[in-house]
Amino acid sequence: MRRFAGFASLFVGLTAAGCGVDLNPLTEAPPTRVADLDPAGETIALSHGVALGVSCTDSCDGACENPVLFAADPDVVSVREAIAPSVDSPWFEVGEVWVLLGAQPGRTELTVRSDCGDQVYAVEVLDD
């Protein structure tokens, strides 16, 4: 399925890491634009103007309890809470969802925090 491509990485994040929290991509970039979220490399690249749906998982119980997501510079990447899509799967729930937007070209940091821990992502918004 084209959408929710990040679910595959959800389990990787749960099993490969120690105690920690990860973001997972739920959507894809439009053609010719970039929306790359690399949980292992802890990087996010977004084209200017592109929105990316993300959810979080953690290595405690996967539930990502009481998550908070914030950007060091919200002028570069804006964070908006979203309503989680329902997923027909017995294996997982999507949990909290946000939409990231490459608001203007530049670099900043994005922190995801849950009861399980913190994770900081280096974000680059590309001018294209």
Add this chain to the structure above:
Amino acid sequence: MHTRSKLAFCAMAIGAAAAGGCGGGGSPGSLDQIDMQPACGGFDEVCLQRGLDAPMAVGSSLTLGLDFNLGGSAAPQLSLESQDLDVVDAEAMTVTAQGEGMAALYVVADDDRVLDFVHLWTLEADALKIRDYEHDPSSGGLIDDESTLFVGELLRLDVVPLGAEQQLTGAFTMEWSSSSAAVEIHDDPIEGLTRVRATSPGMAIVTVTALGLSRELRLEVVQ
């Protein structure tokens, strides 16, 4: 001067029947929770076939209908929110292309959370083409820039904007005029179409202006 609004809505049942319906091709939101259906004019084939996948012409508008894929629930109160007002603005359920580019369009619930989103593309129109549905009712054949009509003959015309050689979508206002009384210009009963009727022998230059562009037809009317 004759002003006509192109394709603000699917006005006539005959138009809908001819072209396959009012609603455009649904464009699913990125989160798969909403299908966004632009309200297409009966003859806006780009809108009907490609929905929001086609670029919008700068200066044009589309009114969106929302179909929900929410299990066990109707939809909450929603609004549209453009993330780049230089490219697209949104008022109520209508989006208007303001400039070239790409913009994320959020569908926002009444608690300010995003329910779904799409990316819209816009292009400046760089040419207009004119189609005639009188002689090609199914698909609207392109009309030559110079044509000969018999007195009493009718053309039923619409205008398609092109940008970078692809057809653009969106509703817009167009103005029709004639240089002489050899032809008369009237509204067609079907929204989006304009009638040009040959009334007396002579030459007429019919001009349509839309989206900052114009296109002329040189018509010779013969007995």
